[in-house]
Amino acid sequence: MADDPFENMLAQMDRAEEYADVDHGVFERLKHPERTLKVTLPVELESGEVEVFEGYRCQFDSARGPFKGGVRFHPSVSQREVEALAGWMTWKTALVDLPYGGAKGGVICEPKELTDRDLERLTRRYTEGIRRMIGPEVDVPAPDMNTNPQTMAWMMDTYSMYEGYSVPQVVTGKPLEIGGTPGRVEATGRGVSLVTERLFEYLDRDLTDATVAIQGFGNVGSNAARLLDESGANVVATSDVSGAAYDPDGLDVAALGAHVDAGGLIEEYVAGDLRGSAGEGDSRWDDPDAITNAELLTLDVDVLIPAAVEGVITADNVDDLRASAIVEAANGPTTVAADKALTERDIQVVPDILANAGGVIVSYLEWVQNAQEFSWPLETVNAELERRIGTAFDETIEQYDTEGLPDLRTAAYTLALERTAKAHEYRGLFP
Numbered sequence: 001m002a003d004d005p006f007e008n009m010l011a012q013m014d015r016a017e018e019y020a021d022v023d024h025g026v027f028e029r030l031k032h033p034e035r036t037l038k039v040t041l042p043v044e045l046e047s048g049e050v051e052v053f054e055g056y057r058c059q060f061d062s063a064r065g066p067f068k069g070g071v072r073f074h075p076s077v078s079q080r081e082v083e084a085l086a087g088w089m090t091w092k093t094a095l096v097d098l099p100y101g102g103a104k105g106g107v108i109c110e111p112k113e114l115t116d117r118d119l120e121r122l123t124r125r126y127t128e129g130i131r132r133m134i135g136p137e138v139d140v141p142a143p144d145m146n147t148n149p150q151t152m153a154w155m156m157d158t159y160s161m162y163e164g165y166s167v168p169q170v171v172t173g174k175p176l177e178i179g180g181t182p183g184r185v186e187a188t189g190r191g192v193s194l195v196t197e198r199l200f201e202y203l204d205r206d207l208t209d210a211t212v213a214i215q216g217f218g219n220v221g222s223n224a225a226r227l228l229d230e231s232g233a234n235v236v237a238t239s240d241v242s243g244a245a246y247d248p249d250g251l252d253v254a255a256l257g258a259h260v261d262a263g264g265l266i267e268e269y270v271a272g273d274l275r276g277s278a279g280e281g282d283s284r285w286d287d288p289d290a291i292t293n294a295e296l297l298t299l300d301v302d303v304l305i306p307a308a309v310e311g312v313i314t315a316d317n318v319d320d321l322r323a324s325a326i327v328e329a330a331n332g333p334t335t336v337a338a339d340k341a342l343t344e345r346d347i348q349v350v351p352d353i354l355a356n357a358g359g360v361i362v363s364y365l366e367w368v369q370n371a372q373e374f375s376w377p378l379e380t381v382n383a384e385l386e387r388r389i390g391t392a393f394d395e396t397i398e399q400y401d402t403e404g405l406p407d408l409r410t411a412a413y414t415l416a417l418e419r420t421a422k423a424h425e426y427r428g429l430f431p
Ligand SMILES: NC(=O)c1ccc[n+]([C@@H]2O[C@H](COP(=O)([O-])OP(=O)(O)OC[C@H]3O[C@@H](n4cnc5c(N)ncnc54)[C@H](O)[C@@H]3O)[C@@H](O)[C@H]2O)c1
Pocket: 143, 144, 145, 146, 147, 188, 215, 216, 217, 218, 219, 220, 221, 239, 240, 241, 242, 293, 307, 308, 309, 310, 329, 330, 331, 356, 357, 359, 360
């Protein structure tokens, strides 16, 4: 990763301070996480070996409500990264006006090297480690990179075992059978697709046949690809850790999705080694070229969607970028230096705290349903997601246009910082 993500987040705040109506003292307070817990996690692996993992939970700010944020399993997890991600969650929940603060968790591990049993043990041990600081009204984890509904089920079960009764509201992103909501799995990708459509409307451009490159074909990237494909856009490139697939005529998103769902890598797809429903004997209509992740970022496309890790658009590659718009599905994909260069080049960037907010919006809807002990149909969830992310998009655009701000990120940050600062001012300083 190019830059320290926490420094990156602070620099984004500093860029917005000039325009935000926030008392400087409160602003300084907002730069510090409330607390971060570091936990040591010894786990006996299926191989019989004991491995000691390290995990974190950062609770950044709770002025607007309970802490909320995902849990990431990845080798690059660090305390600074978790704290940056918890800060971004705080600005995101404020921007989309959810009654939450921001948090994030992470465990340093390489999930590909762990068996399902190992992952279950690690998840349960991590949940035990942070159990005293989470809870339905305190801090509500959710999935992030390399964690999924099964991970949330293990977290919910571990927490519930200690409480002595079932506590579904302690996490969101659960399987439907234990209190999950329809629409959560694809919510972030759906939000990315919705804001891309809104951006094109705002720019008075046609999304039909617009070319799209998506870095990362996991939960967020694959769902965004499918939904953008359905709305007529032309997804020409996507990638995973193994490399990228590029077809200027458009990828067969459904065949690629089936291949990846069946456990296949993109480099195998490009090589023609299909799996899943698009397996041997099946066909696909594209014949993509193999390109690198770095090449994907500099393709001449209408929209670039980074949907993998942070810090991929940097001072080193920003001058080579040829996309005319960027929708940040990943958290923190653009460094501050690169961001300034994009603003100077008039390339519209929909910032992460808006573009990927669909996940936390539907997590909130899941939490509300759990509290009501009631469940909503998919149509209700999707309509509420569209209404909420659409409102946040319109408010960001209005702020950008009426306040004459340099870019959409500054507009989004001024709104989020002002809302969080107001909550602090009303609540006052304890004691
Ligand atoms: N899942 C959510 O609901 C959610 C919500 C908001 C934001 N996000 C953010 O979206 C991003 C992706 O999350 P996800 O849930 O889709 O994760 P995921 O684990 O499902 O998928 C990640 C994808 O990125 C690829 N990848 C990983 N490291 C890479 C690298 N160094 N270079 C290129 N590709 C790489 C993986 O192969 C995979 O295709 C993260 O930044 C996450 O914080 C996720």
